[in-house]
Amino acid sequence: MDTPDARQLIEQLGLAPLPREGGWYRETYRSRATCPTPCGERSLATAIYYLLTPDTFSAWHRLPGDELYHAYAGDPVELFTIDSAGSLQRTLLGTRVNRGEPPQHLVPGGCWQASRLVAGGSVALLGTTMSPGFDFADYEHGERADLFAHYPSHASLIGELTRG
Template sequence: MSATQHPDLTPIKPSFTPPSSSSSEEEESPSVSFTIKVLSLAQHIEGGYYAVTHVNPTTIPSPYPQSPLSQRTIDLVGGLAPDFDPAVRRLSTTIYYFLTPNRPLGSFHRNRSRIIHTLHSGRGRYVLIHPDGRIESFVVGPNIQKGEKLQWVVEGGSWKASFLLPDVEGETSSDGLLISETVVPGFEYADHEFLSRERLSEILPEEKAKALEWLVKH
């Protein structure tokens, strides 16, 4: 494949290493803990923290197959919601999503729906693997002069991972990456799938898969 499909992956390396034990809000810095408390955030299975902020009451006929995309996801979240109807989807849903120094990684996953992201504060790097095998990576943050993104869209079907960067390039601290995500049609765990190492090795050449495997959920 061409160089544009497989760019230099040197910048894709962790800036923060979480504790070996399961991290909790109590282990976060005071500023990070304040954000978690004020926004009523909870730990997310993808990594980081989240809170649902809006669920559109309008429903539409589901454009997706009735069977879940991944049984592994359904098992991880303890099953589908009791009121889930596979025949419909909400028009949209929105969440806060927060990466922190103790929970700095959002593992590779994909969704059937497109997701619109909006930056609130902090910096991070996103890594996408598109359905055609093309790898895309970019930094999100406030420095638009250096090409950092304030808004970005991930289309349904693309694998997505993200990780925290220092608030200031070249330094070592962060108060976390806070964004909003709006999913259209609305988010359901039936439309969610984690990338496995086996699948990663099938869709990327060995060298590229090895460079990105740290972004795969174990």
């Protein structure tokens, strides 16, 4: 399969820059049904397209609910999580299952997460699904100084995947 061109994907899928986090996205589904959560009333589920290029990355952030990633096309993505115990996990998410790249990966709610295109990659088209659904009010952006203080053993990676 040919690697898609980022500009074409952005245009054809109607993607827009994702504020604060980075990358490109478009919400493709939001359930009309809602449910109560500790954060307030939320849609039962949401889904987005998400695109990374060499000059973008998903900055450290966390969400209260589980987020399921799906790899659709392009190059692999390094997806990093830090759990409540401070353990760092790296998952190489991609479409080449025969090379050990899972095409789906679950990030549990409450974990810090960040991602980037693999070195030398040109584009990755992903999707994420959340249930309960995503709400910008639930997004917690990782501040570099705070993350350094809590996870000093991961300082290098935190520095690479935060802004400012």
